[in-house]
Amino acid sequence: MKNLENASVAQVFISCKKEKHYSREVILPQPALVRVLSGEVRIASADRVFNFFAGDTVLLPRNQLGRLSKLPLNGEPCVVVSILFHPEKLRQHYADRQIASSQQHAPELMVWEDHPLLESLFNSLLPYFKLADALPADIAAFKIEEAIRVLRTINQNADQLLGQFEEPGKLDLVDFMEKNYMFNLSLEKFGYLTGRSLTTYKKDFKKAFKSTPGKWLTQKRLELAHYQIFEKKRKPSDVYFDVGFENLSHFSFAFKKQFGYNPTSLLTC
Numbered sequence: 001m002k003n004l005e006n007a008s009v010a011q012v013f014i015s016c017k018k019e020k021h022y023s024r025e026v027i028l029p030q031p032a033l034v035r036v037l038s039g040e041v042r043i044a045s046a047d048r049v050f051n052f053f054a055g056d057t058v059l060l061p062r063n064q065l066g067r068l069s070k071l072p073l074n075g076e077p078c079v080v081v082s083i084l085f086h087p088e089k090l091r092q093h094y095a096d097r098q099i100a101s102s103q104q105h106a107p108e109l110m111v112w113e114d115h116p117l118l119e120s121l122f123n124s125l126l127p128y129f130k131l132a133d134a135l136p137a138d139i140a141a142f143k144i145e146e147a148i149r150v151l152r153t154i155n156q157n158a159d160q161l162l163g164q165f166e167e168p169g170k171l172d173l174v175d176f177m178e179k180n181y182m183f184n185l186s187l188e189k190f191g192y193l194t195g196r197s198l199t200t201y202k203k204d205f206k207k208a209f210k211s212t213p214g215k216w217l218t219q220k221r222l223e224l225a226h227y228q229i230f231e232k233k234r235k236p237s238d239v240y241f242d243v244g245f246e247n248l249s250h251f252s253f254a255f256k257k258q259f260g261y262n263p264t265s266l267l268t269c
Contacts, residue, residue: 010134012143017070017078025183026068031085032060035122039078042069046179059110061161083147093148099163117150170195174208181220184244187213222258229266236263
C-alpha cells in the first residue's frame, strides 16, 4: 500500500493499515485531501492533536509540520483515500483566477462537513481501488481536477489553501523553535520552514539562543522526555520518538549523559 508521504509515486490512492502505523515527521510538498473510510487518523501539530474517523474529510496544506498516525479501530483497519494536488496542476487551475494573498503564513488544515459532492467524488473512486491501490495517471489527472472544482464549489475558502504558492517567509525563530523542537528535522529543513538558508539559520539561532542548534535541541528534547516519564509516568519506549529521537538506545545514552541516571529509573520514583 502507498503512504501519504509518497507523493511522487501516485496522486490518487488508497492505503490500508491493519496494525498501528506511526509516521515520521510529515511536511507535504503539496496539499492533500484525505478521506477516512475506517479506523482513525491522528495528526499531531506543534500545539494540537486532531483525530479523524470514518466519514471525515480533511484538506491538509503543504509545508505544515506534523506527525500522522494511522490506527485500526473497533477491529477494522485504518483505510484512507488520499488525493494529492501537484503544484503544477494547481498553478494551471489558478492561472486565470485572482486569489487574495493569505494573511496566514501557514494555513490551517480544513475539516469538511459531509456533502453530496464529496460523497460522489469518493464513491466514484472506490471501483478503481478494487483493481489497484492507485489510479492510473490519466484517470488520476481527471479526478484531481474534479476534486479541485468540488472543493471550490463547496467552500471558496479552499482557494486560500490550494491557490497559494509562496515559499515560507521569514518567521520569528524563537517562537517557531519553542513550538516545534520535538520534531526530528534536519537543520536545513528547520531553516527552510523559518524562511532562512542553512547559514542564516545557524547564525540567527546562535544570536537568539546563545547556543548551537544541536545542543539546544538535545537539551529541550531531554527536558521534555524527563517530564513525560517522571510526571506523566510514560515508558521511555513510548516517549523517545515523540520528543524527536531516532531510536531508544541513542535516547537512553543521551538521557543518562544529561541527567546522570537511566530514564527507566524515573518509573520507580
